[in-house]
Amino acid sequence: QVQLQESGPGLVKPSQTLSLTCTVSGDSISSGAYYWSWIRQPAGKGLEWIGRVLGSGSTNYHPSLKSRATMSIDTSKNQFSLKLSSVTAADAAVYYCARGTAYGNYVRWFDPWGQGTLVTVSS
């Protein structure tokens, strides 16, 4: 079955760039059938969609993060990545990667999700 696994530093200093990678197994991210997404969850809080990337490399971001988020895809490794610049304490969260189902050229719902990775922002 499809599995996703996040990886990356668990600690990032304020003002620096957060970098995470999601490795996908059981599905080809270049197939174009799904939209590959990042979602985050601050401790004790709800979920926030960050953005999505297609197998073609096309991206779309939440408007509130658009200026700081960059997503990319590496089809040779079946991975996609997130970079979030100029992080602050407000960016501390569990970051999930997920496979998104598309309808009408937009990502809609997510299944499955990775286990998540905790990112702390501290000097």
Add this chain to the structure above:
Amino acid sequence: DIVMTQSPDSLAVSLGERATINCKSSQSVLSSSDSKNYLAWYQQKPGQPPKLLIHWASTRESGVPDRFGGSGSGTDFTLTISSLQAEDVAVYYCQQYYTTLSFGGGTKVEIK
């Protein structure tokens, strides 16, 4: 942006009893072009990622027990667990995908 508001924040239900979770959107997520409600429900157990239960407001995912049911239209939606089981203890989230994706704040379901 569409704001999703869930109620209650938490509820405690006896085993075998019904649990009802509400989700209200700040604007309609019913599409006039295809008559679909652009709403999903997720279950998140402690220490686990969210799991998709329902999309299109009432379409259950494969493998999801039929005690989970979604209903509603427009701005008001409900997730019902018809007979609560111990393994249903979790936080439940609604999510709209009509416009820029957004999630509700979650409802924690516990055993009474």
